Amino acid sequence: MKLTDSGQKVSSVRWRLVLASTTMLFVELALIRWAGANVVHLSYFSNFILLGSFLGIGIGFLIPAARGQWLKRWTPIPLALLVILVRTYPVQVRQSSSEVIYFTAVKTTGLPQWVTLPAIFLLTAVIMAGIGKITADLFRQLPSLDAYRYDLLGSIAGSVSFAALSWLRAPSVVWGVLAAVALLILGGRRNTLVYGVPLAAMVAALFVETATAGISWSPYYKIDLKSSPTTTRTYYISANGVPHQSTAPLPVLMRENSPYRQAYDQTPRNPHKRVLIIGAGNGNDVAVALAHGAQRVDAVEIDPRLQEIGAQLHPARPYDDPRVHVYIDDGRAFLERTNAKYDLIILALPDSLTLVSGASNLRLESYLFTRQAFEAARDHLTPDGAFAMYNYYRKSWLVDRFAGDLDDLYGHAPCMTTFKRNAAVLVAGMTPADQSCKQTWQPSGPVPAAATDDHPFPYLLHRTIPTIYLGALGAILLVTLLAVRLAGVRIRSTFRYADMFLLGAAFMLLETKNVIGFALYFGTTWLVNALVFFGVLLSVLAAVEVRRRLRRVNLLVLQLMLFGSLAVAFLVPPQAVLSLPTVGRLAAAIALAFAPIFCANLIFSDRLAQASDPTSAFGANLLGALTGGALEYLALMTGYQALLLVVAALYLGACIAMHFAGRGPGGQTTRMPDETVSVKT
Numbered sequence: 035m036k037l038t039d040s041g042q043k044v045s046s047v048r049w050r051l052v053l054a055s056t057t058m059l060f061v062e063l064a065l066i067r068w069a070g071a072n073v074v075h076l077s078y079f080s081n082f083i084l085l086g087s088f089l090g091i092g093i094g095f096l097i098p099a100a101r102g103q104w105l106k107r108w109t110p111i112p113l114a115l116l117v118i119l120v121r122t123y124p125v126q127v128r129q130s131s132s133e134v135i136y137f138t139a140v141k142t143t144g145l146p147q148w149v150t151l152p153a154i155f156l157l158t159a160v161i162m163a164g165i166g167k168i169t170a171d172l173f174r175q176l177p178s179l180d181a182y183r184y185d186l187l188g189s190i191a192g193s194v195s196f197a198a199l200s201w202l203r204a205p206s207v208v209w210g211v212l213a214a215v216a217l218l219i220l221g222g223r224r225n226t227l228v229y230g231v232p233l234a235a236m237v238a239a240l241f242v243e244t245a246t247a248g249i250s251w252s253p254y255y256k257i258d259l260k261s262s263p264t265t266t267r268t269y270y271i272s273a274n275g276v277p278h279q280s281t282a283p284l285p286v287l288m289r290e291n292s293p294y295r296q297a298y299d300q301t302p303r304n305p306h307k308r309v310l311i312i313g314a315g316n317g318n319d320v321a322v323a324l325a326h327g328a329q330r331v332d333a334v335e336i337d338p339r340l341q342e343i344g345a346q347l348h349p350a351r352p353y354d355d356p357r358v359h360v361y362i363d364d365g366r367a368f369l370e371r372t373n374a375k376y377d378l379i380i381l382a383l384p385d386s387l388t389l390v391s392g393a394s395n396l397r398l399e400s401y402l403f404t405r406q407a408f409e410a411a412r413d414h415l416t417p418d419g420a421f422a423m424y425n426y427y428r429k430s431w432l433v434d435r436f437a438g439d440l441d442d443l444y445g446h447a448p449c450m451t452t453f454k455r456n457a458a459v460l461v462a463g464m465t466p467a468d469q470s471c472k473q474t475w476q477p478s479g480p481v482p483a484a485a486t487d488d489h490p491f492p493y494l495l496h497r498t499i500p501t502i503y504l505g506a507l508g509a510i511l512l513v514t515l516l517a518v519r520l521a522g523v524r525i526r527s528t529f530r531y532a533d534m535f536l537l538g539a540a541f542m543l544l545e546t547k548n549v550i551g552f553a554l555y556f557g558t559t560w561l562v563n564a565l566v567f568f569g570v571l572l573s574v575l576a577a578v579e580v581r582r583r584l585r586r587v588n589l590l591v592l593q594l595m596l597f598g599s600l601a602v603a604f605l606v607p608p609q610a611v612l613s614l615p616t617v618g619r620l621a622a623a624i625a626l627a628f629a630p631i632f633c634a635n636l637i638f639s640d641r642l643a644q645a646s647d648p649t650s651a652f653g654a655n656l657l658g659a660l661t662g663g664a665l666e667y668l669a670l671m672t673g674y675q676a677l678l679l680v681v682a683a684l685y686l687g688a689c690i691a692m693h694f695a696g697r698g699p700g701g702q703t704t705r706m707p708d709e710t711v712s713v714k715t
Contacts, residue, residue, distance in 0.1 A: 047175045048184050050220065054169040055188025056195070057216040061113070061165060062087045063196040064209045065158060069116075071256035071274045073125040073154065075147050077397075081663045082151065082506075086158035088542075088660035089514050093159070093521045094166020095653030099174055102167050102521070107225060109164030110217055114232035114239075116157040117210070121239045124275055125150055155510070159517065166656075168220055170649050178648035179582050179639060186575045193571060197564035200253045203339065210240040252339030253560035254398065259343060268349050271316060271340065279340065279383075281316045284325060284350040293451075294322045296459040297380055297422035300449045302470050304420055304463075310334070310376045312365035312402065313384040317344030320352040323378075332376075334361045334368045336398060336559060364557030366401040369410040370612060379411050381423035396490060396550055398558045403492035405484040406609070408439050418468050424459040430478040431495060433458050438481035450475040487554055487608055488673035497671050507664050514660065531645070531654035533691035537638050538658025539665065540684035543677055544634065545570055546666050548627040550674050555611060555623050566627075573628045577635035587640050593689050596633040597682060603630060604678040634685065641692065 066083045070076045076083065097105070123145045145153075173181040199208060214233040221229040243249060248259040255273040262268055266286050271279040287294045298306060307330070309323040314333035323331045333353070335341040341360060345353040352358060361368055365384065384399040401407055411421050421440070427433045433450070440448045440462040448462035449471035463469035485492040494500075552566045581587070603626045611622045638655070645651040662684075669677055 044176070047172055048180075051169065051172040051176065051181065051184045052188040052191065053216060054165065054172055054220055055185045056192040057188075057213065057220065058091065058162070058165045058169055059189045059192030060196055060209075060216070061213050062162065063192070064213060065116070065161070067196075067200075068206055068209065068256075069120055069154060069158075072120045073150060074275050075125055075151055076154075077274075081666065082155055083158050085510055085660050085663045086155045087162045088656050088663060089510075089517060090159035090162030090164075091166035091169075092653045092656035092660065093517055094163045094168075095170040095173070095649050095656060096518065097167060097170070097521055099171060099649075105164045105167045106171075106221075107228060109161065109168070109221075110214075110229050110232040110236070112157045112160040112164070113213075113217075114236040116154065116161065117236045117239050119153060119157070121243060123150070151506070152509070156513070159513075163521075165217075170653070173652065174649050178642050178645065179578060181648070182639065182642060182652070183575070183578050183582070186571060186578060190568065190571045190575070193564065193567050197560075197568070200560055200564070203251050203253065205240075205244040205249075205251050206256075207237065207240040207244040210237045250339060252337050254337050255339070257339055257343075259347075269316075269343070269347055271343060273340075278385075279316050279318075281344065281348045282318060284321050287318055287322050287350075288325060293424055293453055293457060293459055294318060296424070296449075296451050297378060297420065297461055298322070298326045300422075300451075300461045300470050301378065301420040301463060301468060303468060304377050304418060306377050308332075308374070308376045308378075308416075310374075310379045310414070311382050312368070312380065313382040313399075314360070315340045315344060315382065317341075317348040317350070317352040319380055319382045320344075320358055321348065321350040323380075324350075324352055324355055324357060329357060331355075331358045332361060332372075332374070333358055334363055334365050336362070336364050336557075338362045364398075364401075364559050364562075366407050366410070366554075367557030367559075369407070369414060371616065372414065374414065375416050375419075376414055377416050377419050379415060379419070379421050381411075381421075383425050385425055396553060396558065400485075400490040400492065401487065401554055401558060403436065403485055404487050404490050405439055405443075406487045408443055412443055412464075415464055418464060420461060420463045420468055422459065422461045424457065426457050428456050429495075431482050432493065433460075433475075434477050434479065435482040435484065435492065436460060437475040438477065439484050441475070442484075447474040447476070449473070486673070487612075488675050489669075490554075490674075491670060494670060499667050499670050503667055503670075507667065510660075510664065514657070518657070531651045533688045534638075534641060534645075534651045534655040535658035535661070536684050536688035536691060537634070537641070538655035538660075539662035540658075540681050540688065541631075541634060541638070542659040542662025543665055543681045543684070544630060546662075547674055547677050547681070548631070551608065551611075551627060552623060554608060555619055569624070569628060570631060573631045574635045577632050578639050581636055581639035581643065587636070589637065589640070589692070592633060592637050592640075593685075596630060596637065596685060599629040599633055600678055600682050600685070602626065604675065604682075608675070630681075637688075 062084070065087070069083055094102075094105070125145070125147075169185070173185065176184070195212070214237055217233060218226065218229050250257050250259070256275070258272040260270045260272075262270055262280065267280045267282050269281045270277065286292075306323070306326050306328055309328045309330070310332045311319045311323065312334045314320055314335040317333075320331055320333050333341075341353070341362065353360060365381075381402060384402055408421075415421065423436065437448055437450060437460055440460060444462045444464065446466045448460045449469050450473055451459045460475065461469055461471075482495055489497065548570065549563060549566050552562055556562045606622075606626060611619055611626070614622060642648055642651060665680060666677070668680060
């Protein structure tokens with residue numbers, strides 16, 4: 035009978051740990067997505083919420099079991115406060131640094147940046163500390179690898195469930211309801227009232243947002259659709275709080291000197307029979323292409339909701355025309371996959387202010403503005419074809435960067451037409467005879483170096499980390515040290531897990547590098563991003579399952595495998611992978627990305643199994659991940675491929691720390707201890 039009761043208790047702890055881990059990752063992903071949609075400052079500080087999450091979860095795991103119960107009891111309150119704060123004071127973007135720029139310029143609403151960002155970071159940390167404490171207390175009740183196994187299963191469930199909601203375009207109130215139900219279950223009957231009131235307030239705030247007329251969600255944006263009171267526009271579309279697009283009647287689009295006409299007016303010899311539009315959006319450019327007699331228009335748009343709005347509401351109904359072929363895809367990925375040739379390729383105002391993920395500085399359109407992307411577009415032009423791009427360029431050096439690339443690639447200066455509000459259109463024919471210009475581009479000063487696939491930061495003037503980022507990261511480091519100390523964690527006591535800290539930092543950087551790599555190889559779509567995270571978690575789980583079945587491991591062999599796989603990943607240039615056919619590219623990308631992750635997590639799993647305090651070791655690992663997230667900003671200087679050298683240095687430091695901790699010098703084997711189950715009653 036006692037054995038039966040013990041088995042039931044173990045089973046209960048396991049499923050509650052899975053639920054807690056699911057909730058932890060789900061809430062983290064939801065906060066990244068939802069706060070980023072309402073506070074556009076977060077487009078500049080890419081991984082702010084991610085770093086706050088790691089800080090909070092790490093503290094939750096480092097707090098001793100007997101302490102911090104109040105944190106669990108009041109977990110929903112900061113969650114409700116964050117949602118209500120952001121809903122009450124939503125923020126639009128304001129440029130505050132001259133070192134890194136963004137195209138869209140709108141007035142700021144809401145509280146000042148110096149108030150909003152710290153409040154969001156601190157509230158996120160407290161929210162995740164509470165959920166982390168709930169998870170950690172369950173983690174402690176199981177053997178280390180068993181606990182880590184179920185924690186990973188929960189993380190996979192959280193990742194898959196949020197990806198499914200993105201695919202379904204579920205509104206924010208659905209996210210809130212699911213999070214609230216999970217937290218109510220984890221809180222237990224004793225905390226029903228304490229949890230219920232703030233969670234109800236949170237859901238109510240999200241319901242008001244969802245019920246607002248014109249609000250809908252795509253996999254990338256919170257979209258606000260409003261009718262226009264003027265005759266020159268029919269609808270205005272805001273994405274994540276930023277005026278993004280507007281639909282217009284065809285006569286307005288075809289007015290003399292309209293930006294939409296420049297690509298056609300400046301290429302009079304071009305037949306314009308086959309046209310590719312990247313960033314087709316609501317259909318304005320598609321309508322103009324059809325009006326100029328295009329026989330086939332390939333309209334590529336990454337966001338299905340924006341295309342859907344154009345198909346339903348554009349007055350010219352361009353998407354109903356049988357000559358139009360719609361591709362919901364990343365523009366760069368489409369260029370890499372298609373073999374078609376075009377008379378005209380248009381890069382139509384791709385300006386997302388949206389990040390590929392919360393773990394990188396890469397935006398959805400970053401790989402469209404690299405030197406290699408411009409080369410790919412040129413390779414898809416007919417012998418007398420032309421390439422055009424237009425946007426709002428707030429700095430002359432940004433126009434010089436893009437025009438300079440076109441000058442180098444086509445062998446002559448492109449046409450350049452400027453409009454009010456810093457708008458400019460660049461048109462480059464395959465030869466000078468294929469373009470007809472009133473004005474050609476002339477550099478306004480030294481032409482900045484091109485953005486590249488390895489350094490895809492077109493809005494950054496120099497290879498440097500802007501001071502605005504350095505200040506924010508310094509503040510995060512200071513807050514982290516204070517938070518760890520205030521939580522009652524002795525910093526000196528964590529030194530024994532310096533190797534776990536370094537393993538966490540290295541893994542976070544490695545994960546970020548893989549997200550970036552897959553975005554280049556297969557597109558910056560939400561699906562690719564979700565599949566990468568799913569693959570990472572599966573690789574980690576596979577390493578845990580392998581380690582659980584081994585009685586002995588040779589750390590030296592594992593370390594050699596790790597550094598060998600990192601060396602291969604570093605030496606194989608991304609362009610070599612990109613040049614492969616789709617199946618070969620997928621196989622190469624998987625091998626290069628997940629082999630180091632698998633090897634690294636075999637080492638991590640072994641270390642976790644041998645730790646005297648696995649929960650504290652896991653907490654140190656999470657704080658290391660926070661550090662790795664901050665180190666990702668090094669890519670602004672070095673590019674992403676060089677991050678693998680930083681990853682290798684961090685893993686080398688972890689291996690040295692293991693050696694001094696008595697963790698198996700060269701060739702020494704370690705044995706899995708007998709695992710016994712102890713469940714607290």
